[in-house]
Amino acid sequence: MYKIIKKETLYQNIHALWIEVPEIARAVQPGQFIILMTKEKGERIPLTVADYDREKGYIDIVFQVAGKTTKELSFFNEGDYLYSVIGPLGKKSDIDFFGTVVLVGGGTGIACIHPIARNLKQAGNKVITIIGARTKELIIMEKELKEVSDELIVTTDDGSYGKKGFVTNILKEKLDHDHTIKKIWAIGPPIMMKVTASVTKSYPVDTIVSLNAIMVDGTGMCGSCRVSIGGETKMVCTDGPEFDAQLVDWDEFMNRMNRYRKAEERSLQYYENHIKRQGQGEV
Amino acid sequence: MAEMLPLKDRIRLEQVPMKEQSPDVRIHNFKEVPLGYTREEAIREAQRCLQCKNPTCMRGCPAEINIPLFIKYIVEEDFKNAYFTILNTDALPAVTGRVCPQEEQCQRECVLNHQGKPIAIGRLERFVADWARENHVHAEHPNNMNNKKNLKVAVVGSGPAGLTCSADLAKMGYDVTLFEALHKPGGVLVYGIPEFRLPKEIVEYEVKEIEQMGVHVICNYVVGATEGVDDLKKDFDAIFLANGAGAPRFMNIPGENMNDVYSANEFLTRSNLMKAYRFPEYDTPINIGKIAATIGAGNVAMDSARTALRLGAEKSYIIYRRSRTEIPARLEEVHHAEEEGVIFHFLTLPIQILGDKDGKVTGMECIKMSLGEPDQSGRRSPVPIEGSNFVLEIDMVIDAIGTMANPIVARSAQDVEVNRWGYFKVDETTKMTTDEGIFAGGDIIRGSATVISAVGDGKSAARAIHAYLSSGNSLRKK
Numbered sequence: 028m029y030k031i032i033k034k035e036t037l038y039q040n041i042h043a044l045w046i047e048v049p050e051i052a053r054a055v056q057p058g059q060f061i062i063l064m065t066k067e068k069g070e071r072i073p074l075t076v077a078d079y080d081r082e083k084g085y086i087d088i089v090f091q092v093a094g095k096t097t098k099e100l101s102f103f104n105e106g107d108y109l110y111s112v113i114g115p116l117g118k119k120s121d122i123d124f125f126g127t128v129v130l131v132g133g134g135t136g137i138a139c140i141h142p143i144a145r146n147l148k149q150a151g152n153k154v155i156t157i158i159g160a161r162t163k164e165l166i167i168m169e170k171e172l173k174e175v176s177d178e179l180i181v182t183t184d185d186g187s188y189g190k191k192g193f194v195t196n197i198l199k200e201k202l203d204h205d206h207t208i209k210k211i212w213a214i215g216p217p218i219m220m221k222v223t224a225s226v227t228k229s230y231p232v233d234t235i236v237s238l239n240a241i242m243v244d245g246t247g248m249c250g251s252c253r254v255s256i257g258g259e260t261k262m263v264c265t266d267g268p269e270f271d272a273q274l275v276d277w278d279e280f281m282n283r284m285n286r287y288r289k290a291e292e293r294s295l296q297y298y299e300n301h302i303k304r305q306g307q308g309e310v
Numbered sequence: 311m312a313e314m315l316p317l318k319d320r321i322r323l324e325q326v327p328m329k330e331q332s333p334d335v336r337i338h339n340f341k342e343v344p345l346g347y348t349r350e351e352a353i354r355e356a357q358r359c360l361q362c363k364n365p366t367c368m369r370g371c372p373a374e375i376n377i378p379l380f381i382k383y384i385v386e387e388d389f390k391n392a393y394f395t396i397l398n399t400d401a402l403p404a405v406t407g408r409v410c411p412q413e414e415q416c417q418r419e420c421v422l423n424h425q426g427k428p429i430a431i432g433r434l435e436r437f438v439a440d441w442a443r444e445n446h447v448h449a450e451h452p453n454n455m456n457n458k459k460n461l462k463v464a465v466v467g468s469g470p471a472g473l474t475c476s477a478d479l480a481k482m483g484y485d486v487t488l489f490e491a492l493h494k495p496g497g498v499l500v501y502g503i504p505e506f507r508l509p510k511e512i513v514e515y516e517v518k519e520i521e522q523m524g525v526h527v528i529c530n531y532v533v534g535a536t537e538g539v540d541d542l543k544k545d546f547d548a549i550f551l552a553n554g555a556g557a558p559r560f561m562n563i564p565g566e567n568m569n570d571v572y573s574a575n576e577f578l579t580r581s582n583l584m585k586a587y588r589f590p591e592y593d594t595p596i597n598i599g600k601i602a603a604t605i606g607a608g609n610v611a612m613d614s615a616r617t618a619l620r621l622g623a624e625k626s627y628i629i630y631r632r633s634r635t636e637i638p639a640r641l642e643e644v645h646h647a648e649e650e651g652v653i654f655h656f657l658t659l660p661i662q663i664l665g666d667k668d669g670k671v672t673g674m675e676c677i678k679m680s681l682g683e684p685d686q687s688g689r690r691s692p693v694p695i696e697g698s699n700f701v702l703e704i705d706m707v708i709d710a711i712g713t714m715a716n717p718i719v720a721r722s723a724q725d726v727e728v729n730r731w732g733y734f735k736v737d738e739t740t741k742m743t744t745d746e747g748i749f750a751g752g753d754i755i756r757g758s759a760t761v762i763s764a765v766g767d768g769k770s771a772a773r774a775i776h777a778y779l780s781s782g783n784s785l786r787k788k
């Protein structure tokens with residue numbers, strides 16, 4: 028059982044949980060993820076480690092309520108226990124000195140780029156961070172990212188905060204004007220990563236994306252998370268989660284992300300009916 | 311107490327059959343198919359045993375069970391001592407009694423097998439183990455209390471190899487910690503083999519009994535990720551690696567990454583470990599088509615095809631590139647699958663999976679095969695018949711063509727060498743790897759095999775670890 032030390036609600040349905048798992052906190056590197064289960068009857072879902080405190084033995088995860096498990100997770104509070112947490116899984120980000128790097132974050136991907144940005148900064152890079160969301164309230168971790176970036180640009184789709192427009196438009200402007208940019212990390216919803224890949228294709232830069240595939244074990248045992256990378260089948264959980272954006276078969280990846288859409292709806296409905304019956308938050 | 315029968319009667323009697331759930335009922339549930347012997351049936355079957363002076367059956371048992379002795383206790387209706395006799399060398403009797411291929415092991419060596427009616431040793435073993443569980447009979451572990459040694463052994467992976475080695479070492483008084491990556495211990499016994507062949511409650515029970523011996527089981531611990539083997543070397547005197555084969559093999563044909571194509575590992579893990587068959591009470595979903603095609607004809611394929619039926623597939627096919635005579639699965643499993651309505655397509659090789667742009671599977675292009683010359687394994691190798699392509703209408707695929715070595719543990723063990731398939735190189739008798747003090751066994755040294763060979767490896771390794779540590783060696787002193 029894994030204790031929740033702190034819960035923060037970043038915005039209505041975006042939450043952060045600090046969990047006590049000393050052996051993961053000790054080993055985790057930027058870019059890696061964990062798999063957790065809320066309860067014994069739960070499913071195994073991967074979540075990127077957004078931050079960690081090695082000394083205290085804590086890790087931080089950020090999630091947005093989307094389906095049944097994230098909904099249930101949003102009812103967990105300080106002092107509650109998670110049934111299972113494993114990790115750190117996947118390969119760490121390739122942190123090195125590149126010169127100028129751009130980090131693009133969307134949705135909860137904003138939280139995922141934070142440790143990568145911090146480590147790239149420490150490695151001596153000039154770090155430009157572009158984060159975006161639909162509207163002002165959905166912009167999270169602005170302060171933390173400002174601290175580790177040389178430049179932080181915020182965008183909102185509706186123009187309620189920062190620049191109006193998509194992160195990819197800003198990225199394109201940057202690429203047109205700053206020829207020192209060597210490497211880009213784009214983490215967010217699949218469609219954002221796909222569009223980023225097509226924007227950066229014609230520039231002499233490497234683009235890295237972090238794929239949030241559907242997983243079961245997270246150790247290369249089942250193949251649920253497989254993707255085609257440059258025509259070869261790879262496991263996101265052990266070969267990734269970061270891949271060269273230009274090599275990803277995006278159509279296949281987006282199809283596979285939809286594999287359980289119907290079942291997920293049913294699961295959420297079943298859960299909500301339960302909450303109603305029991306008249307309480309947690310089931 | 312039942313009587314000993316005269317020899318001529320024992321030879322004359324037929325094997326006592328075991329009752330089963332009928333096929334039309336069982337394809338709608340996940341309950342166990344064979345129902346086990348009753349007390350009377352077990353005694354009747356045990357009475358047939360000739361009690362050979364030189365019991366050949368024992369030669370066929372890697373778990374080293376004293377077979378005639380436990381059978382004698384059954385005849386005497388002393389089930390408790392029958393249980394202790396088995397438990398003395400086999401820590402997983404209810405498991406091995408169910409899933410061992412006895413027809414190729416102990417029962418093949420039984421002298422009564424000359425007339426084609428060997429003692430049903432597996433069924434008797436199962437009966438005894440079930441009796442003990444149902445009657446709350448537990449082993450006593452006095453040894454473990456008295457001869458506690460101050461030496462620590464780490465075991466990686468809680469499949470049959472890891473569990474057996476842990477149990478044997480704990481009995482000798484070692485301080486054993488068993489690391490498991492998943493949230494439940496048992497390995498293939500919990501994630502692979504379906505409930506209808508091996509109820510999970512039984513595995514859970516036998517694992518608990520092993521924990522009672524003092525083995526510390528730590529789940530949710532991925533060796534190679536949470537900590538490497540080389541890190542464990544600092545804290546343990548010896549290490550046993552039993553992480554299983556654990557990586558799925560795909561056909562590498564077009565269309566294989568479409569949405570409704572599963573590896574058997576994923577399909578069975580979702581259904582067994584995650585209990586997708588009880589979705590939405592359990593959260594993990596599984597998608598079932600109308601017509602499921604399972605590729606391969608081993609035990610894993612039979613389990614997959616039978617699971618698909620139970621989950622609601624209208625038709626379930628086995629697609630196999632050789633013919634009936636080459637089927638690698640146990641005959642009993644093939645028989646069960648056929649009874650349940652699984653349809654076999656022999657001499658058929660899939661070459662492409664067809665589907666629409668959303669990733670939905672709509673069919674599978676196959677080619678017919680004929681059998682040519684025997685290959686190294688002695689089986690006649692299949693050759694495609696040119697121009698015989700045809701399309702099978704199906705809407706889901708399960709790849710059950712085998713597994714490969716998962717490199718996650720090996721990558722964290724610098725001095726442990728692997729062979730060209732990624733399996734650990736070990737000394738055949740001691741199971742010691744190329745890094746002295748680190749041992750390995752089970753599927754990760756030979757590829758997918760059997761529960762009983764994993765059990766056998768666990769036993770040999772425990773003995774070798776004992777020899778290594780009792781002569782004053784330790785990883786911590788190296």
Ligand SMILES: Cc1cc2nc3c(=O)[nH]c(=O)nc-3n(C[C@H](O)[C@H](O)[C@H](O)COP(=O)(O)OP(=O)(O)OC[C@H]3O[C@@H](n4cnc5c(N)ncnc54)[C@H](O)[C@@H]3O)c2cc1C
Nearest residue numbers: 467469470471491497498502533554752753759760761764
């Ligand atoms: C569907 C199916 C049906 C089968 N049917 C039969 C049958 O009827 N009869 C029979 O005899 N055999 C059968 N087999 C084969 C048999 O189950 C295996 O040969 C046997 O389980 C191998 O045992 P093992 O201990 O080597 O490994 P496994 O049972 O594979 O256990 C390995 C364990 O190690 C864990 N692990 C892996 N990596 C790590 C890590 N990095 N850190 C920590 N833990 C890790 C795994 O999660 C797993 O729990 C079947 C196999 C399958 C898949």
Ligand code: FES
Nearest residue numbers: 245247249250264
């Ligand atoms: S999640 Fe099972 S192989 Fe990646």
